[in-house]
Amino acid sequence: MGMKYTEEDLKEELKTKEYEFGFTTDIESDRAPNGINEDIIRFISAKKEEPEWLLEYRLNALKVWQKMVEPEWAHVTYEKPKFQDISYYSAPKKKKELKSLDEVDPEILKTMARLGISLEEQKKLTGVAVDFVIDSVSVATSFKEKLGELGIIFCSFSEAVKEHPELVQKYLGTVVPTGDNFYAALNSAVFSDGSFCYIPKGVRCPMELSTYFRINDSGTGQFERTLVIADEGSYVSYLEGCTAPQRDENQLHAAVVELIALDNAEIKYSTVQNWYPGDKNGKGGVFNFVTKRGICYKNSKISWTQVETGSAITWKYPSCILKGDNSIGEFYSVAVTNNYQMADTGTKMIHIGKNTKSTIISKGISAGNSHNSYRGLVKIGKGATNARNFSQCDSLLMTDRCGAHTYPYIECENSTAQLEHEATTSKIGEDQVFYCKQRGISEERAISLIVNGYAKEVLNKLPMEFAVEAQKLLEISLENSVG
Amino acid sequence: MSKTIINIKNLHASVDGKAILKGINLEVKAGEVHAIMGPNGSGKSTLSSVLAGREEFEVTDGEVDYLGLDLLELEPEERAWEGLFLAFQYPVEIPGVSNMNFLKTALAEKAKHKGLEPVSSKDFLKLVKEKSQLVELSDKLKNRSVNEGFSGGEKKRNEIFQMAMLEPKLSILDETDSGLDIDALRIVANGVNTLKNAENATIVITHYQRLLDYIIPDFVHVLHDGKIIKTGDKTLALELEERGYDWLVKDLV
Ligand SMILES: Nc1ncnc2c1ncn2[C@@H]1O[C@H](COP(=O)(O)OP(=O)(O)O)[C@@H](O)[C@H]1O
Ligand SMILES: [Mg+2]
Numbered sequence: 001m002g003m004k005y006t007e008e009d010l011k012e013e014l015k016t017k018e019y020e021f022g023f024t025t026d027i028e029s030d031r032a033p034n035g036i037n038e039d040i041i042r043f044i045s046a047k048k049e050e051p052e053w054l055l056e057y058r059l060n061a062l063k064v065w066q067k068m069v070e071p072e073w074a075h076v077t078y079e080k081p082k083f084q085d086i087s088y089y090s091a092p093k094k095k096k097e098l099k100s101l102d103e104v105d106p107e108i109l110k111t112m113a114r115l116g117i118s119l120e121e122q123k124k125l126t127g128v129a130v131d132f133v134i135d136s137v138s139v140a141t142s143f144k145e146k147l148g149e150l151g152i153i154f155c156s157f158s159e160a161v162k163e164h165p166e167l168v169q170k171y172l173g174t175v176v177p178t179g180d181n182f183y184a185a186l187n188s189a190v191f192s193d194g195s196f197c198y199i200p201k202g203v204r205c206p207m208e209l210s211t212y213f214r215i216n217d218s219g220t221g222q223f224e225r226t227l228v229i230a231d232e233g234s235y236v237s238y239l240e241g242c243t244a245p246q247r248d249e250n251q252l253h254a255a256v257v258e259l260i261a262l263d264n265a266e267i268k269y270s271t272v273q274n275w276y277p278g279d280k281n282g283k284g285g286v287f288n289f290v291t292k293r294g295i296c297y298k299n300s301k302i303s304w305t306q307v308e309t310g311s312a313i314t315w316k317y318p319s320c321i322l323k324g325d326n327s328i329g330e331f332y333s334v335a336v337t338n339n340y341q342m343a344d345t346g347t348k349m350i351h352i353g354k355n356t357k358s359t360i361i362s363k364g365i366s367a368g369n370s371h372n373s374y375r376g377l378v379k380i381g382k383g384a385t386n387a388r389n390f391s392q393c394d395s396l397l398m399t400d401r402c403g404a405h406t407y408p409y410i411e412c413e414n415s416t417a418q419l420e421h422e423a424t425t426s427k428i429g430e431d432q433v434f435y436c437k438q439r440g441i442s443e444e445r446a447i448s449l450i451v452n453g454y455a456k457e458v459l460n461k462l463p464m465e466f467a468v469e470a471q472k473l474l475e476i477s478l479e480n481s482v483g
Numbered sequence: 484m485s486k487t488i489i490n491i492k493n494l495h496a497s498v499d500g501k502a503i504l505k506g507i508n509l510e511v512k513a514g515e516v517h518a519i520m521g522p523n524g525s526g527k528s529t530l531s532s533v534l535a536g537r538e539e540f541e542v543t544d545g546e547v548d549y550l551g552l553d554l555l556e557l558e559p560e561e562r563a564w565e566g567l568f569l570a571f572q573y574p575v576e577i578p579g580v581s582n583m584n585f586l587k588t589a590l591a592e593k594a595k596h597k598g599l600e601p602v603s604s605k606d607f608l609k610l611v612k613e614k615s616q617l618v619e620l621s622d623k624l625k626n627r628s629v630n631e632g633f634s635g636g637e638k639k640r641n642e643i644f645q646m647a648m649l650e651p652k653l654s655i656l657d658e659t660d661s662g663l664d665i666d667a668l669r670i671v672a673n674g675v676n677t678l679k680n681a682e683n684a685t686i687v688i689t690h691y692q693r694l695l696d697y698i699i700p701d702f703v704h705v706l707h708d709g710k711i712i713k714t715g716d717k718t719l720a721l722e723l724e725e726r727g728y729d730w731l732v733k734d735l736v
Contacts, residue, residue, distance in 0.1 A: 435577070437559040440564050441589050
C-alpha cells in the first residue's frame with residue numbers, strides 16, 4: 001500500500017479484500033464498517049482528510065493497542081465490549097448539518113428542557129459559547145468570532161487539525177501518551193472528533209467555553225479527543241456536558257482529554273456528565289472509560305470539577321501532573337450511582353515541582369444496587385519539596401444494598417511533604433428525610449435537598465448556571481432512591 | 484364552643500411488634516394548651532411520632548380526627564400542609580442545606596399543595612425578620628446549615644422559629660424545654676405564647692413542671708405505660724413536681 005492512500009484505493013480494496021464482518025457499504029457511506037484494523041484506521045484518516053503525520057500517529061497507536069490487554073478492576077464487572085462489533089466512524093447525514101441551534105435534534109432539546117435549560121436559553125446565556133458534537137462530528141459552533149478577536153481558538157478537533165496543525169502536532173499525546181492505558185491507546189488510534197481550545201499568552205477568556213456531547217447513532221462507539229492549551233499567563237473555564245437518549249445496547253465511550261497549563265496559566269475544567277446509565281435492571285447504558293489529564297507548568301493551576309450521574313460503567317481519573325514549581329492541582333467530584341451502575345473514579349495528583357499543592361474533594365453517592373469506588377493516588381516525587389495535599393473522600397449511601405469503597409494510595413519520596421486525608425461514610429438519614437417531611441417537604445424534594453447539601457462543596461465550584469443544572473441532574477438521578 | 488382541632492380515640496401503636504401506646508384518648512380544642520407529662524419511656528415521643536406520621540410506628544387500633552380529616556390516612560407531609568407541626572425532641576442536622584433554603588422550600592411546597600402562589604423573596608425575608616426576633620435567633624444562625632453545629636438550646640429555638648414561620652394549627656412540642664437554661668426557656672416560652680391564639684392549639688410534652696410556669700396549660704395529662712392515667716388542671720403539674728409519679732401508679736394497682 002502506497003503512502004498516498006486515496007478513497008479510490010480504499011474502494012478498490014473493499015471490493016476485493018477479506019472483510020470478515022460483512023462489509024458492503026460503499027465509500028460514500030458516512031459510517032465505517034464494524035471492526036478495527038489498519039484499513040479502518042486509513043478509512044477514518046482518509047475520510048477526515050488528515051495529514052500524513054496524524055495517520056502515522058493513529059497507525060502507531062493501533063499497533064500499541066493491539067499488544068495491550070483490557071484491564072480488570074475489583075469493583076467493576078461487565079460484559080467486555082466486542083471491539084470488532086463497533087463502527088469507529090460515523091458522520092451525521094449531510095442534510096443534518098445545522099445552520100442554527102434551533103435545528104438541533106428534539107431529543108436534545110427535551111433533555112435540556114428537563115434539566116431546566118432549553119437550548120434557546122443556553123444560546124441567550126451571556127458568556128456561553130456552545131459547540132455541539134453530535135455523533136463525532138461538530139455540526140454547530142457559535143461565538144467564534146468574538147473569541148477570534150482575542151486570538152482564542154475554540155473549534156472541533158478536526159478543524160484544528162486542518163487550521164492549526166502545528167499546535168495540534170506539538171501537543172497531541174504529550175500529556176496522555178499513546179501507550180498510557182488500553183482505552184487511551186484505542187482512542188489514539190480511532191478518535192473521531194472532539195474539541196480543541198487554545199488561549200494565547202496573557203489572555204483571559206471572557207466566557208465559559210462549553211461543549212455538549214451526545215451519542216446518536218445506535219452501535220457507534222464514541223472516541224472524543226479534547227486538547228486544551230492555556231498559554232503563559234492565560235485563563236480559561238471550560239465546561240463539558242453530556243446528555244444521551246435511552247437505548248438498549250451498551251455503548252462504548254473512551255475519550256481522552258489533555259490539558260496543558262503553561263507558566264502562570266489557569267484552566268478550570270468542569271464536567272456535568274449524564275450518559276445513559278442503563279435501566280432499573282441494569283440493562284443497556286453507556287460504558288465510559290475516560291482518560292483525563294492535565295500538566296501544570298510553573299505557577300499554574302488546573303481544577304477538575306465533575307458531577308457524574310451517568311454511565312452503566314464509569315472509569316475515570318482526571319489527574320494533574322504538577323511539574324512546575326508552585327503549581328496547583330484541584331479535583332472536586334460528585335459521583336452518583338444508582339440501580340446497577342458501577343463507578344470507579346478518582347484522581348491522581350503527581351507532585352514533581354517544589355511547593356506544589358493539591359486538593360481532592362470527592363463526594364460519592366450510592367443508591368439502588370450500585371457500586372461507587374473512589375481510587376486516588378497522591379504521589380510526591382523526590383524533588384517536590386514542601387508539597388502539600390489535602391484529600392477528603394465522603395460516601396453517602398441511599399440504601400442498604402449499595403456499596404461505597406475508598407482506595408486512597410499515597411506514594412511519598414520527599415519527607416517535607418504535608419499530607420492530610422479525611423474520609424467519612426454515612427447513610428442518608430431516615431431521620432433527615434422525616435424531618436423534612438414533617439415540615440411539608442415531599443420525599444423527593446427532601447432527598448434532593450439533602451443530597452445537594454452534601455455535595456455543596458463541589459457544586460459551588462461549578463459555574464453558576466451549570467450548578468443549577470447539576471442540581472437538577474442529581475435530583476433526576478436519585479428519584480425514588482431511598483430504601 | 485370552640486372547635487375541635489384533634490380528637491384521638493383509643494389509639495394503639497407498636498414498634499417492632501412491641502405495643503407502646505395502649506389506648507390513648509385525647510381531645511384538644513382551638514385555643515387550648517395541653518401538657519402531657521410522664522416518666523421516661525412512657526410513650527410521649529411515640530405519641531408525637533405517630534401523630535406526625537412516622538412510618539416505623541404501626542397503628543394497631545384507634546382513630547384520629549384532625550380538623551375533620553382522618554389523620555392516620557395522611558402522609559407526613561400532608562399532615563404538615565394541614566398545619567400539624569412537631570418540634571422535635573432531637574432536631575436533626577442537615578449539612579449543607581441553609582436554614583433559609585430549608586424554610587423557603589417548606590413554604591413553597593405547602594403553597595404549591597394548597598394551590599397558592601409561593602411567597603415572594605421579599606415577603607419571605609420580611610417574615611424571617613419578624614419571626615426570628617420572636618426567639619432571638621441571630622442572622623448567623625439563620626444562614627447556617629439546618630441545626631448543624633447548633634448548641635442544644637439553639638436547636639430548640641430554631642424549632643420554635645420554624646414553627647413561627649409555618650404558622651401551624653396544632654403544635655406538638657416534644658421536650659422542647661430539655662437542655663435549656665432559664666433564659667432560653669423564657670425565650671422559647673415567650674415565642675410559644677406569642678404564637679398562641681384562639682384558632683390554634685398546642686400540646687406541650689415535658690417531664691418537668693418548670694416549663695409550665697411559663698406556658699400555662701389548660702389541661703395536664705399524665706402518660707404512663709402508653710395510657711393517660713390522670714387528667715387535671717395546671718395544679719396537677721405542681722403536685723407531680725412535689726410527689727413524683729409513683730403515687731399515681733400505685734393507685735392503678
Ligand atoms: N424506634 C423504636 N424501636 C423500639 N422501641 C422504641 C422505639 N421508639 C421508642 N421505643 C420504646 O418505646 C417506649 C416509649 O418511648 P418514648 O415514646 O420515646 O418515651 P418517652 O418519650 O415518653 O420517653 C420505650 O420503651 C422505648 O424504648
Ligand atoms: Mg421522649
